[in-house]
Amino acid sequence: MALTAAVRSAQKGDEAAFRAVYRAVNPRLLGYVRTLVGEGDAEDVASEAWLQITRDLAGFKGDADQFRGWSARIARNRSLDHIRARSRRPAIGGDETELTDRAAASDTAAEAMTAQATRRTLSLISRLPRGQAEVVTLRVVMGLDVKRTAEILGKRPGAVRTAAQRGLKQIAEWLESDSGVTETAARTLKGM
Amino acid sequence: MAEKPLGWLDEDAAEHLLRGESVLPSPGTARDVAEAERLAAFLATLADTGRRYPDDAYAPGQEAAVAAFRAARRETSHGFGTALFALVRRIRPLRAAAAVTLLACTAGGMAVASTAGLSPFTDTPAKPPATVSPLPGTSMPAAGGSATPGNDSSPSADPDGHRSGDPDNSGPGPDAKENSGKDATPPPSAAQLEDDCRAFVTEQTRGERPDRETMNRLNKAAGGTSKIGPYCDGLLGSPGGSTADESPDGPATASPDSTLSDPNDGPVPDAGSPTSPDKAVDSAPQDAEPAAGTGETTAPTAATD
Numbered sequence: 001m002a003l004t005a006a007v008r009s010a011q012k013g014d015e016a017a018f019r020a021v022y023r024a025v026n027p028r029l030l031g032y033v034r035t036l037v038g039e040g041d042a043e044d045v046a047s048e049a050w051l052q053i054t055r056d057l058a059g060f061k062g063d064a065d066q067f068r069g070w071s072a073r074i075a076r077n078r079s080l081d082h083i084r085a086r087s088r089r090p091a092i093g094g095d096e097t098e099l100t101d102r103a104a105a106s107d108t109a110a111e112a113m114t115a116q117a118t119r120r121t122l123s124l125i126s127r128l129p130r131g132q133a134e135v136v137t138l139r140v141v142m143g144l145d146v147k148r149t150a151e152i153l154g155k156r157p158g159a160v161r162t163a164a165q166r167g168l169k170q171i172a173e174w175l176e177s178d179s180g181v182t183e184t185a186a187r188t189l190k191g192m
Numbered sequence: 193m194a195e196k197p198l199g200w201l202d203e204d205a206a207e208h209l210l211r212g213e214s215v216l217p218s219p220g221t222a223r224d225v226a227e228a229e230r231l232a233a234f235l236a237t238l239a240d241t242g243r244r245y246p247d248d249a250y251a252p253g254q255e256a257a258v259a260a261f262r263a264a265r266r267e268t269s270h271g272f273g274t275a276l277f278a279l280v281r282r283i284r285p286l287r288a289a290a291a292v293t294l295l296a297c298t299a300g301g302m303a304v305a306s307t308a309g310l311s312p313f314t315d316t317p318a319k320p321p322a323t324v325s326p327l328p329g330t331s332m333p334a335a336g337g338s339a340t341p342g343n344d345s346s347p348s349a350d351p352d353g354h355r356s357g358d359p360d361n362s363g364p365g366p367d368a369k370e371n372s373g374k375d376a377t378p379p380p381s382a383a384q385l386e387d388d389c390r391a392f393v394t395e396q397t398r399g400e401r402p403d404r405e406t407m408n409r410l411n412k413a414a415g416g417t418s419k420i421g422p423y424c425d426g427l428l429g430s431p432g433g434s435t436a437d438e439s440p441d442g443p444a445t446a447s448p449d450s451t452l453s454d455p456n457d458g459p460v461p462d463a464g465s466p467t468s469p470d471k472a473v474d475s476a477p478q479d480a481e482p483a484a485g486t487g488e489t490t491a492p493t494a495a496t497d
Contacts, residue, residue, distance in 0.1 A: 010261070013265050013268075015258060015261065015262065018257075018258065018261045019254065019258060022251065022254055022257050022258070023244055023245040023251050023254070024244045026245070026251065026252075026253065026254070026257075027241065027242045027243060027244060027245060028242040030252075031238075031241050031242045043252055043253055046253060047253045047256050047257065050253065050256070050257040050260060051260045054257065054260040054261040054263075054264040055260070055264045055267070057261070057264065058264070058268050117237045118237060118240075118241055121234060121237045121238050121241065122241065124234070125238065136210070136238070137238075139210045140210055140212075140235055140238050140239050140242075141238060141239065141241060141242040142242070143242070146207075161203045161206070161207065162203065164203075164206050164207070164210055165201065165202065165203045165206040168201060168206045168209060168210075168231060169198050169201050171231065171234060172198055172201060172227050172230065172231045173197070173198070175227075175230045175231065175234060176197075176227060176230070179230065
């Protein structure tokens with residue numbers, strides 16, 4: 001796996017390899033961290049995570065899958081520290097203005113649609129209960145298996161599966177009601 | 193609506209969807225099928241938010257992370273050198289230890305001068321073929337004093353505010369001043385270790401043991417006398433060569449192993465080399481990494497198992 005090789009080279013001091021690792025892993029970390037601290041603080045918390053990742057990198061042992069799990073755990077700890085330090089609840093349903101701005105700046109219709117889909121996706125995830133949001137993003141965005149997800153969250157694998165199912169059901173309901181609203185609106189407009 | 197909504201979405205179906213696989217509720221109504229497709233598309237978009245930054249795209253926070261990487265790299269070489277020096281100090285009186293310092297520094301300096309093409313300065317990353325592997329202990333002040341081990345003003349401060357191994361550095365300071373002054377303590381450079389390995393191999397074939405300082409350095413670097421052989425094979429670039437990867441200790445061996453074999457290892461993705469592993473790392477969203485067990489994935493994303 002290319003990430004495995006890049007991690008090992010980075011461990012030996014290869015800066016170009018570290019950049020490759022960062023570019024592969026940071027988008028995932030950001031996606032996960034958002035579920036805990038919200039859009040506004042996600043980049044700050046992710047950079048704190050990378051401070052620890054680089055500091056402890058030499059002692060890491062494992063392949064790409066294990067590296068993603070290891071870095072996710074670090075990101076989670078930094079996120080929880082951030083939440084405690086700020087003494088505020090996780091910004092579920094958090095700040096979407098950055099996403100909105102990005103969408104507004106899109107040049108093409110395709111980009112606009114992509115940005116809108118992204119915005120909606122992140123919005124729905126942010127509306128889930130935190131445990132479900134974490135499970136879904138650890139599985140899908142961090143690319144972790146059930147076992148690693150369970151370890152990071154301190155849950156049993158069965159609880160992880162249940163949380164995943166509940167989260168997906170909730171998302172499916174929202175998607176369906178969204179699409180229902182759209183269809184109703186379309187019919188209403190036609191009738192006018 | 194007589195049926196339970198989303199009744200098809202059990203834990204198994206959820207697992208398939210999380211892995212990026214399409215799910216066809218069966219038996220299922222048209223509504224079920226539509227729900228499954230919407231959810232699959234949603235998860236594909238979600239997975240896509242985590243895809244790797246394209247090579248030409250801005251990567252937020254990257255330069256800060258690279259700076260942290262460089263700082264941690266300097267720390268690693270410091271920590272190793274300081275630990276070794278503590279070992280030597282236990283075995284020899286301080287005066288003799290200072291002599292070892294002088295020898296290590298001098299030899300390291302000479303070796304660096306002779307190994308053309310490598311960048312010993314962690315702050316000046318060289319583009320291919322040389323990589324930025326640090327030669328532990330030989331991070332000369334030319335790079336801005338980046339790695340003088342005893343130097344508390346070094347920019348390599350650990351972000352948490354504590355530096356590994358510094359308390360030991362104060363010891364050899366006064367004695368070390370009589371040497372070239374480039375290093376207060378002698379983290380053995382990779383060049384020094386290479387020389388040690390050559391001495392080890394040569395003297396082994398003659399049936400003699402190398403001197404104690406050499407053996408101490410090699411023992412520490414390799415993690416045990418029985419491992420010195422494979423360690424030196426890796427360092428000197430034997431046909432196997434892979435032993436450099438199997439560092440017995442994390443910080444202690446990460447640095448010296450890194451140097452001389454690196455020009456072949458460095459992926460250098462930014463150079464766009466065709467052999468760069470960056471190509472695979474760069475592939476379709478998350479496919480390259482987690483997809484190991486899910487070859488049947490149909491969607492462009494793989495949520496993994």
